[in-house]
Amino acid sequence: MMARKQKSYAGDGSYPASYYAASRNIIRNPVKLEGRIETDICIVGAGYSGLSTAIHLAEKGYKVTVVEGAQVGWGASGRNGGQIVNGLNAGLSTIERRYGEDAARFIGGLVQEGGRIIRRLVSQYRIDCDLKPGNIYAAYTGAHMKELEAKQALWRKYGMDDHQLLDREALRKLVNSEAYCGGMLDTTGGHMHPLNLVLGEARAFESLGGVIYEMSPVTRVDHESARPTVHTDGGEVSARIVVLCGNAYLGDAVPKLATRVMPVSTQMITTAPLGEELAHSLIPSDMCVEDVRYILDYFRLSADKRMIFGGGTVYGGTDPADVVAKLRPNLEKVFPRLKGVKIDYAWSGNFALSFTRVPQMGRIGSNTYFAHGYSGHGVTGSHLFGRTLAEAIDGDVSRFDVFAKLPWYPFPGGRMFRAQYSTVGSWWYMLKDAVGW
Numbered sequence: 001m002m003a004r005k006q007k008s009y010a011g012d013g014s015y016p017a018s019y020y021a022a023s024r025n026i027i028r029n030p031v032k033l034e035g036r037i038e039t040d041i042c043i044v045g046a047g048y049s050g051l052s053t054a055i056h057l058a059e060k061g062y063k064v065t066v067v068e069g070a071q072v073g074w075g076a077s078g079r080n081g082g083q084i085v086n087g088l089n090a091g092l093s094t095i096e097r098r099y100g101e102d103a104a105r106f107i108g109g110l111v112q113e114g115g116r117i118i119r120r121l122v123s124q125y126r127i128d129c130d131l132k133p134g135n136i137y138a139a140y141t142g143a144h145m146k147e148l149e150a151k152q153a154l155w156r157k158y159g160m161d162d163h164q165l166l167d168r169e170a171l172r173k174l175v176n177s178e179a180y181c182g183g184m185l186d187t188t189g190g191h192m193h194p195l196n197l198v199l200g201e202a203r204a205f206e207s208l209g210g211v212i213y214e215m216s217p218v219t220r221v222d223h224e225s226a227r228p229t230v231h232t233d234g235g236e237v238s239a240r241i242v243v244l245c246g247n248a249y250l251g252d253a254v255p256k257l258a259t260r261v262m263p264v265s266t267q268m269i270t271t272a273p274l275g276e277e278l279a280h281s282l283i284p285s286d287m288c289v290e291d292v293r294y295i296l297d298y299f300r301l302s303a304d305k306r307m308i309f310g311g312g313t314v315y316g317g318t319d320p321a322d323v324v325a326k327l328r329p330n331l332e333k334v335f336p337r338l339k340g341v342k343i344d345y346a347w348s349g350n351f352a353l354s355f356t357r358v359p360q361m362g363r364i365g366s367n368t369y370f371a372h373g374y375s376g377h378g379v380t381g382s383h384l385f386g387r388t389l390a391e392a393i394d395g396d397v398s399r400f401d402v403f404a405k406l407p408w409y410p411f412p413g414g415r416m417f418r419a420q421y422s423t424v425g426s427w428w429y430m431l432k433d434a435v436g437w
Contacts, residue, residue, distance in 0.1 A: 009251055010070035013030070013069075020079060023302075026200065032213060033235040033236075034234045036235060036237075037235070037238070039238075039239050040062045040240050041054075041065070041393065042228075042230050042237040042239035042242050042243070043065070043243045044221070045068060046198075047073060047075050047076065047077030047245065047382065048201070048383055048386070049245035049385055050068075050386070051066070051198060052117065052384075052385070052387060053385075053386040055205050056390035058205055058210045064210045065212075066211070066213070067213050068216065069216060069246075070215065070217075073198035073202075075350070076351050076378060077195075079349040080349070081194075081308070081310045082191050082194040083135060083191050083300065083379065084114075084118060084379055085186075085288075085379065085380065086135075086380060088111065091151065091154075092107065092151075093150065093151075095107055106402055108155070110384060111160075112160065112162075112380075114379070114383040115380050118192075118197070118379075118380070119131070121383075122200070125200060125204035129193045129200055130196070130303040131192040132190055132288075133187065133189070133190045134189060135188075135189020135288050135290075136183055137185075137186070137291070138179075138290070138291045139182050139184075140180060140181065140293065144181075151163070152165060152184060163184050165183075167182050173284060174285035175282075176281055176284060177282075179333060179334050185287075189287075190287075191300045193303070218232055218250075219231050219233060221242060223242060223256075223368035226367065230242055241369065241393055243368075243369045243389055245371055247351070248261070248264075248350040249263075249350065257370060257372065260354065260373065261360075262352070263350040264313055264353045264376075265320075265350050266376070267320060268323075269346045270302065270306050270308050270309075270343070270344055271344065282301075282307070286301055295311070297310070298311065309331045311330055323348055351376050352373050353375045353376070354373030358406060358408075360403075361385055361388065361389065361403040362404040388403065
């Protein structure tokens with residue numbers, strides 16, 4: 001049966017008008033899937049999850065084909081904050097409480113691996129993406145500092161001693177803002193140009209013999225047969241194994257996965273170049289920063305000394321009417337010296353939220369794997385899950401099975417009311433942040 005025609009979720013496939021798209025250093029010539037092909041492994045999605053899986057498999061000698069609905073890195077991988085933040089959205093304390101110390105010890109041993117994978121790929125394949133070290137958590141209140149103290153202690157319990165608590169004065173030497181009362185430095189974090197990273201990973205994969213078809217939205221996946229098939233408007237791929245890495249943009253192509261995650265949009269703005277002196281005075285450390293509120297802000301300097309500032313959450317994945325109006329007050333609160341600064345770029349994008357805030361990995365059918373639901377912590381988690389998927393496909397399921405067995409739950413309210421439910425729930429945490437609980 002031929003795949004049905006459908007309107008692409010990505011329009012004509014052009015990148016959003018972001019700073020990253022304007023400053024990308026690789027311009028690809030997309031090739032669309034036409035006709036029927038056969039391969040060992042077919043991966044749906046050319047973002048971090050898909051390309052990490054693809055590279056790790058190609059390095060093992062597998063014949064791998066990637067199918068992407070728009071262009072490489074069109075989704076969250078090419079428009080995120082560019083921050084290498086270790087850990088999952090659900091902290092180790094939550095994982096320990098829900099799943100026990102063994103699960104927390106297992107995950108605690110992995111949460112820094114994603115960053116190491118990124119650094120290995122950048123070094124080995126000479127990816128030019130402005131990679132820099134250091135990640136700072138900023139606290140507004142004494143309650144936030146207590147959270148950071150607990151986080152440092154818990155990470156030490158599971159063998160990670162890379163976090164340094166910062167009082168107000170110490171933080172000001174790294175991030176020159178009077179908004180914060182202190183914070184914590186993670187020396188193993190970092191930041192980079194996210195679209196240039198994913199474009200470099202695509203080039204690395206192709207250097208290993210891999211093939212990427214772009215502008216080919218997947219309409220249907222036959223995942224129950226012994227040899228699953230991926231269908232697009234223009235063709236199909238028959239494979240021994242299929243890996244689904246569409247995350248927030250997989251849509252209804254695979255109904256079994258549609259209720260597991262919810263798209264959530266976050267917004268970003270980028271200023272005009274600030275100049276070396278002003279930029280250095282704002283973030284002397286040149287590290288990336290995020291605060292520890294439930295609805296948080298995150299920011300860093302670009303290589304050409306712009307302030308890249310993100311934040312905000314819209315459950316359900318819709319875009320606000322005016323991104324600049326939404327984020328400018330937060331930017332100017334953190335850095336009053338930037339009041340009225342020119343904003344050159346503003347954009348929005350979706351990540352996939354799971355109800356437990358723990359990413360999901362598993363199988364549907366015997367030969368179709370999936371990974372999604374990084375819940376806003378996908379830069380490192382996706383690279384880790386890509387390696388883990390590749391291990392499982394190559395025969396080592398030890399790590400895959402641990403993640404696959406973690407329970408998941410659908411959002412209350414179903415697909416119709418899940419956004420409203422999550423919005424109401426977030427009000428409680430926003431109230432706690434506001435009053436300093």
